[in-house]
Amino acid sequence: xxxxxxxxxxxxxxxxxxxxxxxxxxxxxxxxxxxxxxxxxxxxxxxxxxxxxxxxxxxxxxxxxxxxxxxxxxxxxxxxxxxxxxxxxxxxxxxxxxxxxxxxxxxxxxxxxxxxxxxxxxxxxxxxxxxxxxxxxxxxxxxxxxxxxxxxxxxxxxxxxxxxxxxxxxxxxxxxxxxxxxxxxxxxxxxxxxxxxxxxxxxxxxxxxxxxxxxxxxxxxxxxxxxxxxxxxxxxx
Amino acid sequence: xxxxxxxxxxxxxxxxxxxxxxxxxxxxxxxxxxxxxxxxxxxxxxxxxxxxxxxxxxxxxxxxxxxxxxxxxxxxxxxxxxxxxxxxxxxxxxxxxxxxxxxxxxxxxxxxxxxxxxxxxxxxxxxxxxxxxxxxxxxxxxxxxxxxxxxxxxxxxxxxxxxxxxxxxxxxxxxxxxxxxxxxxxxxxxxxxxxxxxxxxxxxxxxxxxxxxxxxxxxxxxx
Numbered sequence: 001x002x003x004x005x006x007x008x009x010x011x012x013x014x015x016x017x018x019x020x021x022x023x024x025x026x027x028x029x030x031x032x033x034x035x036x037x038x039x040x041x042x043x044x045x046x047x048x049x050x051x052x053x054x055x056x057x058x059x060x061x062x063x064x065x066x067x068x069x070x071x072x073x074x075x076x077x078x079x080x081x082x083x084x085x086x087x088x089x090x091x092x093x094x095x096x097x098x099x100x101x102x103x104x105x106x107x108x109x110x111x112x113x114x115x116x117x118x119x120x121x122x123x124x125x126x127x128x129x130x131x132x133x134x135x136x137x138x139x140x141x142x143x144x145x146x147x148x149x150x151x152x153x154x155x156x157x158x159x160x161x162x163x164x165x166x167x168x169x170x171x172x173x174x175x176x177x178x179x180x181x182x183x184x185x186x187x188x189x190x191x192x193x194x195x196x197x198x199x200x201x202x203x204x205x206x207x208x209x210x211x212x213x214x215x216x217x218x219x220x221x222x223x224x225x226x227x228x229x230x231x232x233x234x235x236x237x
Numbered sequence: 238x239x240x241x242x243x244x245x246x247x248x249x250x251x252x253x254x255x256x257x258x259x260x261x262x263x264x265x266x267x268x269x270x271x272x273x274x275x276x277x278x279x280x281x282x283x284x285x286x287x288x289x290x291x292x293x294x295x296x297x298x299x300x301x302x303x304x305x306x307x308x309x310x311x312x313x314x315x316x317x318x319x320x321x322x323x324x325x326x327x328x329x330x331x332x333x334x335x336x337x338x339x340x341x342x343x344x345x346x347x348x349x350x351x352x353x354x355x356x357x358x359x360x361x362x363x364x365x366x367x368x369x370x371x372x373x374x375x376x377x378x379x380x381x382x383x384x385x386x387x388x389x390x391x392x393x394x395x396x397x398x399x400x401x402x403x404x405x406x407x408x409x410x411x412x413x414x415x416x417x418x419x420x421x422x423x424x425x426x427x428x429x430x431x432x433x434x435x436x437x438x439x440x441x442x443x444x445x446x447x448x449x450x451x452x453x454x455x456x457x458x459x460x
Contacts, residue, residue, distance in 0.1 A: 040359075040360050120267060123267075141361065144387040146414065152450060171390045
């Protein structure tokens, strides 16, 4: 089945934890979906439900044409099951050599994953994910722990990670991938803001840079560094 | 002043450094030695060689608050209220005072609704906020923050900064990958490959790092 047929539907999905309620009615089509929102607004809950790691209290989650999917957790050490980096890569079903090389860790296959710095471990985890083909890929804070060079590299790599649906849930303020659809969690409710760039004026948790550019009438074409620099140039002119 | 002389620890090599009181940001690539320097300042590890003094005292002999980037690693208790109260309990404050201060601290930070929750049920950002409260409740002389901002949205970060300032530490030393946060610090230190490439006021440091990504977006135009 081609990726054009891939679709993730959250139909009147509700989840309750004490006084807090999560609510989502949404259809995710192939493309990159950026999900932002305040701390505790429900981004991680959305990520878990979308990836099938959490069954909602009510409602339906329909995965049309999705035969492979995974959730990348915020903390990379939660993924570690191998005693060495080579075994860890093998646990993803990917070539250790390729995973190590893509992460800039060539020759370190016998190292214990826990001697890596947190940024290195995150890079390695994302490298392993990038070597598989996913119909649905849910990335919870993929940029945390990475330095700015690592963030830029992941922003460039994310569009190539999957021809299907990619959900990026993040607080990142400076480096973002080219984004097709913008979503926002507000007090437990998922809001569809629309396609980028049309959605940008309605983005309440937009990074300050984006807010400034939009308020000055210099709406960037998208959210990559290059798009923001181009909009900044227009503002300067 | 924090004075560092002839310091060597793992890949870190700092011949001479003075960090003034106030807020300091460490920036630089992954693996450049930022966390090692923070752990040295907190007294969690000892240098292979050299000296560090904080207001004339060795690290560890003054009151230190420490927030790990992965708050789970530092958490000792399963309930939020117990985690926030832990520093006061360890300092043997009376039980009633501990409970009162922990509740007030959570209320001031807008986290009263989480006080009876299990820590493992919180989001990453909420755990980071709890870690900040636990690190500041005993009013530390030195507050060390290891990339805690990577879990927080802008508004929540502003709220956390208020809590931090209100706790009144003489020194706040953080490492961050958010260059806007670094730009709001009094002092910025850029570490590359274990060595200080440049340190000083944010404007001076960012001028020297122009053309790299270790500069806030639109520096000099938007800011």
